[in-house]
Amino acid sequence: MTEPNMAVSIAGVTLKNPVMTASGTFGSGMEYSEFFDLSKLGAVVTKGVADVPWAGNPTPRVCETASGMLNAIGLQNPGIDVFCERDLPFLRKYDTNIIVNVCGHSKEEYLRVVDRLADEEGVALLEINISCPNVKQGGIAFGTDPRAVEEITRAVKARAKQPIIMKLSPNVTDIKVMAKAAEAGGADAISLINTLTGMKIDIERGRFALANRTGGLSGPAIKPVAVRMVYEASGAVSIPVIGMGGITCADDAIEFMMAGARAVSVGTANFRNPTVTVEIAEGIRDFLVRKNIPDVGEIIGCVR
Amino acid sequence: MVKEIAEVVYQSEIATDIYSMLLKVTFARDAVPGQFVSLYSADGSRLLPRPISICETDAGSGTIRLVYRIAGKGTKEFSGLEGGDRIEILGPLGNGFPIDEYKDKRVLLVGGGIGIPPLLCCADSLEEPVFAVGYRSETYLLEDLKKRGEVHVATEDGSLGTAGNVIDAIKADSVKADVIMSCGPMPMLRALKAYAAEAGIPCYVSMEERMACGIGVCLGCVCGTEHVDEHSHVNNARICKDGPVFDAKEVTL
Numbered sequence: 001m002t003e004p005n006m007a008v009s010i011a012g013v014t015l016k017n018p019v020m021t022a023s024g025t026f027g028s029g030m031e032y033s034e035f036f037d038l039s040k041l042g043a044v045v046t047k048g049v050a051d052v053p054w055a056g057n058p059t060p061r062v063c064e065t066a067s068g069m070l071n072a073i074g075l076q077n078p079g080i081d082v083f084c085e086r087d088l089p090f091l092r093k094y095d096t097n098i099i100v101n102v103c104g105h106s107k108e109e110y111l112r113v114v115d116r117l118a119d120e121e122g123v124a125l126l127e128i129n130i131s132c133p134n135v136k137q138g139g140i141a142f143g144t145d146p147r148a149v150e151e152i153t154r155a156v157k158a159r160a161k162q163p164i165i166m167k168l169s170p171n172v173t174d175i176k177v178m179a180k181a182a183e184a185g186g187a188d189a190i191s192l193i194n195t196l197t198g199m200k201i202d203i204e205r206g207r208f209a210l211a212n213r214t215g216g217l218s219g220p221a222i223k224p225v226a227v228r229m230v231y232e233a234s235g236a237v238s239i240p241v242i243g244m245g246g247i248t249c250a251d252d253a254i255e256f257m258m259a260g261a262r263a264v265s266v267g268t269a270n271f272r273n274p275t276v277t278v279e280i281a282e283g284i285r286d287f288l289v290r291k292n293i294p295d296v297g298e299i300i301g302c303v304r
Numbered sequence: 305m306v307k308e309i310a311e312v313v314y315q316s317e318i319a320t321d322i323y324s325m326l327l328k329v330t331f332a333r334d335a336v337p338g339q340f341v342s343l344y345s346a347d348g349s350r351l352l353p354r355p356i357s358i359c360e361t362d363a364g365s366g367t368i369r370l371v372y373r374i375a376g377k378g379t380k381e382f383s384g385l386e387g388g389d390r391i392e393i394l395g396p397l398g399n400g401f402p403i404d405e406y407k408d409k410r411v412l413l414v415g416g417g418i419g420i421p422p423l424l425c426c427a428d429s430l431e432e433p434v435f436a437v438g439y440r441s442e443t444y445l446l447e448d449l450k451k452r453g454e455v456h457v458a459t460e461d462g463s464l465g466t467a468g469n470v471i472d473a474i475k476a477d478s479v480k481a482d483v484i485m486s487c488g489p490m491p492m493l494r495a496l497k498a499y500a501a502e503a504g505i506p507c508y509v510s511m512e513e514r515m516a517c518g519i520g521v522c523l524g525c526v527c528g529t530e531h532v533d534e535h536s537h538v539n540n541a542r543i544c545k546d547g548p549v550f551d552a553k554e555v556t557l
């Protein structure tokens with residue numbers, strides 16, 4: 001059989017394969033570039049960046065849970081200026097798409113980042129994080145109210161030069177409502193899921209395991225929830241859906257795609273295996289070959 | 305920095321719940337004193353790395369020695385490994401002690417509790433190492449230390465050396481040094497920082513924090529710093545990447 005087509009397209013941007021990194025689990029790629037060639041990825045999604053540096057939360061910020069982890073980093077980041085001067089030039093050296101994940105406490109803060117990125121060469125897409133459970137204002141506050149989702153989406157869309165992906169929170173009663181709100185606001189794509197709010201108590205010390213008390217649950221533990229939400233969201237909207245949550249291997253990625261994801265992001269699994277993303281891309285290809293499927297597009301949403 | 309499957313050459317229990325493990329790795333010659341490795345559980349439900357300091361390296365045989373205490377499920381699992389078994393490892397990680405700068409100086413290597421192991425490889429690169437070590441009661445690695453230099457001991461119950469902590473031992477034995485390099489519990493590091501400031505000598509501390517990536521990506525393992533850090537331009541350095549060794553003056557303890 002001839003080589004299957006692995007490319008997918010999101011809002012006019014072609015990804016050479018459907019595998020990208022999940023924001024916050026890959027930095028700006030520098031550390032992982034010591035393990036493999038970032039050009040092998042469909043896209044690199046960078047850590048959330050705000051208009052100014054954010055110090056993040058007190059420690060402990062991470063802890064392990066069964067087949068998962070909780071994090072409450074609190075979006076520590078160097079701010080958009082350092083990001084544009086240091087991280088973007090680094091990423092431009094690679095033949096991959098750069099997707100910048102944007103965070104803020106208010107609409108104005110999101111817009112400042114979006115404006116600053118307008119003329120930055122090589123930024124293919126923006127991913128707007130309206131779903132971080134670890135910052136008090138902004139973040140998830142926008143992501144759990146459909147009117148707020150639509151409003152922030154519209155405001156960002158009006159200013160952004162690049163197509164926008166709205167990153168949705170799973171901490172809602174009905175993900176379809178949020179997906180539709182993002183679509184109504186003009187989103188070019190949606191991505192999900194961000195982490196599920198959780199808590200762990202250290203019983204020996206009689207204290208919260210995380211200084212922030214609550215944190216976001218990620219890793220294989222959340223995968224079935226994520227697959228279900230990707231399935232529901234992709235059935236509710238006609239814009240592309242990027243699926244994530246607990247992906248550790250090609251089989252997981254294929255599951256998300258069959259549920260309706262056009263591309264997938266791999267997060268926590270990077271911590272365990274630095275080359276997991278390229279292994280997943282290769283594994284998807286091998287699956288297509290084995291099943292005699294000429295185009296990866298054929299598996300997207302094939303289970304209905 | 306490589307991720308690989310290492311072979312366990314040998315493992316033994318050297319004190320109650322404290323294990324010494326010799327691993328064959330490809331990076332033994334690259335490791336410097338104060339660096340650590342991440343060990344991974346064979347149980348897929350335990351995702352995160354267990355950071356363990358490098359205790360000794362032998363470039364010739366391509367081995368590293370780790371000494372660790374059973375602290376939970378992961379280390380319990382590792383303690384069951386025997387010669388010939390395999391384990392996932394990532395290393396060497398972080399920045400070590402500024403050994404070269406103080407090679408020919410009188411360096412006081414201070415360790416408390418399970419912070420003693422990395423002092424061994426420090427001593428192996430120094431001309432005149434002096435140790436001050438604190439134990440609760442039962443000692444471990446003491447013979448290894450004595451082979452390398454002068455040792456001042458403190459035990460909490462007074463069963464050996466000075467009764468009390470390492471600072472008590474340093475004071476009781478009037479130990480003099482040009483610089484301090486240390487690893488151990490936070491209260492000890494805090495006391496050492498104050499002691500070194502008073503004595504007017506530099507002090508380097510090896511820090512500990514919960515880690516998720518171990519390579520500087522997730523920003524899980526930060527500690528407060530005096531100056532704006534290189535990475536995020538706030539006052540939070542990454543212990544796994546910018547540390548674990550810091551100038552005590554530079555970090556909030």
Ligand SMILES: Cc1cc2nc3c(=O)[nH]c(=O)nc-3n(C[C@H](O)[C@H](O)[C@H](O)COP(=O)(O)OP(=O)(O)OC[C@H]3O[C@@H](n4cnc5c(N)ncnc54)[C@H](O)[C@@H]3O)c2cc1C
Nearest residue numbers: 352354355356357372373375376377378379418512513514
């Ligand atoms: C840089 C560094 C070097 C270290 N060197 C040594 C050493 O040489 N010898 C030694 O005995 N111990 C060392 N530790 C502590 C060691 O990492 C923990 O004891 C170990 O991770 C416990 O794992 P567990 O699965 O047995 O415990 P669990 O409590 O079951 O672990 C649960 C989670 O918490 C993490 N965790 C628990 N305790 C600690 C801790 N103190 N520091 C960081 N993470 C922790 C684990 O990695 C794991 O992700 C070091 C820690 C750091 C940060």
Ligand SMILES: Cc1cc2nc3c(=O)[nH]c(=O)nc-3n(C[C@H](O)[C@H](O)[C@H](O)COP(=O)(O)O)c2cc1C
Nearest residue numbers: 022023024048071129193194218219245246267268
């Ligand atoms: C340590 C850590 C940091 C994260 N930081 C961000 C972030 O800055 N912005 C964001 O949109 N999502 C962030 N996330 C969420 C991930 O991008 C992803 O949505 C989530 O972890 C689920 O995927 P996973 O199970 O593959 O990790 C973070 C997750 C982790 C574990």
Ligand code: FES
Nearest residue numbers: 516518522523544
């Ligand atoms: S453990 Fe991820 S930055 Fe240190």
